[in-house]
Amino acid sequence: MTVFLCGFMGCGKSTIGKLAAKKLGCGFCDTDDLIVRTLEMTIPEIFEKKGEPFFRLTEAEIVKSLCGKTTVAACGGGAMLNPDTARAAREAGAAVVYIDVPFEVCYERIKDDTNRPIVVSSTKEQLEELYNSRKDIYLKHSTIRLECSGSPVENAELIVRSLRK
Template sequence: MAQRRIPSRIFLVGPMGAGKTTIGRELASRLGFRFVDSDSEIERKTGVSIPWIFDIEGEQGFRQREAAVIDQLTQQEHLVLATGGGAVTTPSNRDALSARGIVIYLFTPVQVQLQRTRHDTNRPLLQSSNPRQRLEELMQQRDPLYRQIADLVIESSSGRARGVAKRIEATLEKE
C-alpha cells in the first residue's frame, strides 16, 4: 500500500462563513490530526471573548494576540488550523502560514457568507448597519492575500463539510 503524502501541518484561511472551523474539524478527524481554531485558542488563553478583546484593545490589540497564537500553532505537527478571517492581514501571519505548512483557501462568495453569518453576534467586524457591504469590502481587501499564500483554493459554498474535507484529502494525496 502506498504511503500517504499528506503534510503534517494544514492551515485553513478564508472569509467569515467559509466553513474553516467545521471543515477543519472534519478534515482533522479524517487525518487523525489535532484541530485548533485560532480564535478559540485566543479566547482560551485570554479567558475572554473575541468581541471583548475588540472592545477593550481594538482590532490592533486583537491582531497582536492573533499573531502570537498563529506563530506558536504553526510550529506544531499533525495539526489542522482554522485561522480567523483577518489573520492574513498581518504580514508575519502570512509568512508563518506559507512557510510552515500547506495553506488551503476556502473560497466562499459573499452571498453565502452573509447567509451563514447573519445570526452570529460573535463577529465584531460584522456589527454594522450593512453587513453585506462590510463582507464585500473585506473580501475585496483579503481575497488577494488569501490567494497570495494559498497552495490550494477549494470552493466551500456548497455541499457538506464532510464532502469538502474528503475533496481536500483527495487533493492532498495527489499532490
C-alpha cells in the first residue's frame, strides 16, 4: 500500500513518516528529496531558475510515480493541493493522510529554514494565511485526518493504527 503524508510545511511529515514506515515494515521517501535528486538542483534553485509552476509539475509527476509502491511518502506541503495529483493517489488506492498540526507549531519549525523558498519570501502573517487557505484542501484531498500533537513516535503510531483499521 502507498501512504502519502500531506500537510503544511513543518507539520512533521518526514520525521513521522520515517518512523511510521519502520513500524509498517516498508520503505520511506520524501518527495522533495526525490525532486532534488531528479533535477540535481536544490529547491531554492528550482524555484529561482525554473519557477514554482515547474516545481509543482515535477512534484505531481513524482507523486504519481509512487502510486502502487509499498512505501510511506512524505509529500511537500503543496503536493496534495493539486486535484489531479490527489485524484491519482485516490484512484491508485493510496492512503492520503493529512497531518494536522497547529500553525504556531509549524511556524516555529520552519521560520528559520532557508531551504524553503516560500518561507524565505513570506511574512509570518502571509504564511498563516497560506496555512489557512490550504487546510480545507488538505481535508478534501485526504482519506485520513490525524491531529498530531504528540511526540513523533506517538504520531507515527497514530498513523499505523489508523491504517490498520
